[in-house]
Amino acid sequence: MAKNEFDIIKHYFAQQQLQRDDVALAIGDDCALVNVPADYSVAVSTDSLVAGTHFLADADPASVAYKALASNLSDLAAMGATPAWVSLALTLPTIDEAWLAPFCHSFFELANQYNIQLIGGDTTKGPLSITLTVQGLVPRGQALTRRGAQVGDDVYVTGDLGDSAAGLALILNQSSSQQYSANLVTTLVDRHFKAQPRVNVGEALRGIASAALDISDGVIADVKHIAQGSEVAIDIDVEQLPLSAELLAFCGEDRQRAQQLALTSGEEYELCFTASVANRDALKAALAHTNVKYSCIGKVKAGSGLSLLQLGKPLTWQLSGWDHFVETNN
Amino acid sequence: MAKNEFDIIKHYFAQQQLQRDDVALAIGDDCALVNVPADYSVAVSTDSLVAGTHFLADADPASVAYKALASNLSDLAAMGATPAWVSLALTLPTIDEAWLAPFCHSFFELANQYNIQLIGGDTTKGPLSITLTVQGLVPRGQALTRRGAQVGDDVYVTGDLGDSAAGLALILNQSSSQQYSANLVTTLVDRHFKAQPRVNVGEALRGIASAALDISDGVIADVKHIAQGSEVAIDIDVEQLPLSAELLAFCGEDRQRAQQLALTSGEEYELCFTASVANRDALKAALAHTNVKYSCIGKVKAGSGLSLLQLGKPLTWQLSGWDHFVETNN
Numbered sequence: 001m002a003k004n005e006f007d008i009i010k011h012y013f014a015q016q017q018l019q020r021d022d023v024a025l026a027i028g029d030d031c032a033l034v035n036v037p038a039d040y041s042v043a044v045s046t047d048s049l050v051a052g053t054h055f056l057a058d059a060d061p062a063s064v065a066y067k068a069l070a071s072n073l074s075d076l077a078a079m080g081a082t083p084a085w086v087s088l089a090l091t092l093p094t095i096d097e098a099w100l101a102p103f104c105h106s107f108f109e110l111a112n113q114y115n116i117q118l119i120g121g122d123t124t125k126g127p128l129s130i131t132l133t134v135q136g137l138v139p140r141g142q143a144l145t146r147r148g149a150q151v152g153d154d155v156y157v158t159g160d161l162g163d164s165a166a167g168l169a170l171i172l173n174q175s176s177s178q179q180y181s182a183n184l185v186t187t188l189v190d191r192h193f194k195a196q197p198r199v200n201v202g203e204a205l206r207g208i209a210s211a212a213l214d215i216s217d218g219v220i221a222d223v224k225h226i227a228q229g230s231e232v233a234i235d236i237d238v239e240q241l242p243l244s245a246e247l248l249a250f251c252g253e254d255r256q257r258a259q260q261l262a263l264t265s266g267e268e269y270e271l272c273f274t275a276s277v278a279n280r281d282a283l284k285a286a287l288a289h290t291n292v293k294y295s296c297i298g299k300v301k302a303g304s305g306l307s308l309l310q311l312g313k314p315l316t317w318q319l320s321g322w323d324h325f326v327e328t329n330n
Numbered sequence: 331m332a333k334n335e336f337d338i339i340k341h342y343f344a345q346q347q348l349q350r351d352d353v354a355l356a357i358g359d360d361c362a363l364v365n366v367p368a369d370y371s372v373a374v375s376t377d378s379l380v381a382g383t384h385f386l387a388d389a390d391p392a393s394v395a396y397k398a399l400a401s402n403l404s405d406l407a408a409m410g411a412t413p414a415w416v417s418l419a420l421t422l423p424t425i426d427e428a429w430l431a432p433f434c435h436s437f438f439e440l441a442n443q444y445n446i447q448l449i450g451g452d453t454t455k456g457p458l459s460i461t462l463t464v465q466g467l468v469p470r471g472q473a474l475t476r477r478g479a480q481v482g483d484d485v486y487v488t489g490d491l492g493d494s495a496a497g498l499a500l501i502l503n504q505s506s507s508q509q510y511s512a513n514l515v516t517t518l519v520d521r522h523f524k525a526q527p528r529v530n531v532g533e534a535l536r537g538i539a540s541a542a543l544d545i546s547d548g549v550i551a552d553v554k555h556i557a558q559g560s561e562v563a564i565d566i567d568v569e570q571l572p573l574s575a576e577l578l579a580f581c582g583e584d585r586q587r588a589q590q591l592a593l594t595s596g597e598e599y600e601l602c603f604t605a606s607v608a609n610r611d612a613l614k615a616a617l618a619h620t621n622v623k624y625s626c627i628g629k630v631k632a633g634s635g636l637s638l639l640q641l642g643k644p645l646t647w648q649l650s651g652w653d654h655f656v657e658t659n660n
Contacts, residue, residue, distance in 0.1 A: 005358045024473075025473070025475060029374035029408045029409070029476055029543075029559070030406075030543055030544060031375040031406060031408070031411065031466070031473075032373070032375070033372070033373055033374075033409070033468070033473050034371065034372050034373045034374065035371050035470065036366040036372060037366050038556070041354055041363045041364065042363070042365075042366060042367050042372070043361035043362070043363055044361055044363075044364065044415070044417060044449060044450060044465075045360060045361040045362070045450065045452045046418075046450055046452050047419075047452050048419045048421060048461070049454075050421055050456035050457075051456070051458060053454060053455050053456045054454070058397060075361050076360075076361060078360035079359070079360050079361045080365070087376040087463050088376075088380045088659065089376050089419070089463075091378060091380055091459060119374060119378055120375065121376045122377050122378045122461070124378045124379075124380050124384070124505075126380035126381070126383045126457065126459060127380075127456065127457040127459075129421060129457075129459065131376075131378070131419040131452070131461040133376060133417050133419075133463040135374075136365070140365065143354075143363050145359050146358075146359055146360075147353060147359075152552070169450040184519035184617060205446045214360060215357075226597040229358075231361070257535050266399060279467070281396055318337050
């Protein structure tokens, strides 16, 4: 892009005031230079959001920026890593200040909240897309992976499940939202657009959880990654799924419908994790200061695969969308 | 993308056998985990190549992969960093095995040559583009930046300059290539498509060069970044520019035309660096084992900006394209 366009982008990128002590060189050379404390590992994750695939080209740029960074921060949270640095590759059809201003404002607001510094990237001309590479720090040997779940462990999730899917349904069918209270609509839509990455929970789970991941494809799709990675079976009891009052109201108090949404809702950015029974007290103490609620939803068993139970017995109702999730389990 | 498509991509990504000891966790979890040796900094660079902007959508996928990775490796070389890890964000309109197979073959061939491991990324559906984030290791305090050039330093470049632009001209106007020998055409086209990132030179320059960068926009555009970053002036003598026999033949032995190409040719991936006169012997010794030639092309002076000289006197001919490069100096 030409000089003036670079200047415009520099102007917006200069909005961020955050300067971390471990960044020896930020934007403006061939590479950024960062320093890692001794005895820490670096967690690295890359995600792309492409217009037309992950969001509509006319989507609110502030929401696009939030989603791009929050989903990456959630990957760091799932490893128990503390956010540190982010690189931003931004491809734009044209330099549109009306798009860039809210995008950058939202991006840096969230970045500053989590003390993550933009250290570089690339700005190119082309169809709208955003690729972020985030990096975080975790004490060596303490990262939470998908591989450590042990037979007998409890299975937990943070927060409530299903709200993001309900919020998306309200966004996609605005006329239907008139039957609900404004407060319910606002709450559920915010849960979709403004899900909070559980960074402080991930940090608190170091040394306590045996396995963890974030819920991005729906808990039944994601929990299978723990079962596969740890070579165990997992039982989930649908009666233990945490459901918000707003979700139940959205479902007309149809509990089964709410449970179905809770099982399949993606982009929740809640953490799903396992921990031994012996660690129950330690878990309670560690998460007390995070102000994030958590619920036990199941158990780790010997074997393989995922089983859904209701009050300890096999589920009698058919989960619609189940086949789809089995099929695209990746 | 659906399961089958993921499996196809996994198949191609599994081609790579390279496993670095410092990668604690590679592809398959929420994040990769890497370990950095004590007293090293991490150099990080991100570049995007977008179809229609940086290459034609029907370009040879092997060349696209090579260009994407080589240009990023060249950024590490310019910092004196040793390549370590790379994340690949690949956006594809469809999963086309006829495209993916040569892309991956070329990508991993180059990655293995430089001992850089793919640690993660994202594969998404959308308009064709490739974003790489590469990371390298450099002893703390020894990275080569654009800021250290001192008045009195010599200015050097590796290799020959101008070949990449000549190769591109031959590619874009194939009918004209019939007037040249097949050997000349092959050599210059390869210099465009297969430029070698000067990683071993960058490593050898640690502790010797005072400033460095790679030539990606043409030496007169790039050397100004050193002048600005180091707050000095730089003189370049066009008679000292290293010109290949093939470039001179391509230019019909018109030396001035060859010099002009050498000054403005981008994507050379040669290094431009400064070093003190006192370091001339150390430089010679350090670069002797790299089998890469280097040439002194100028001097660092007090002041600001870039001056072009010919045999020590102000240049008498007009550099076409000069205004363009001045304008887009960024």
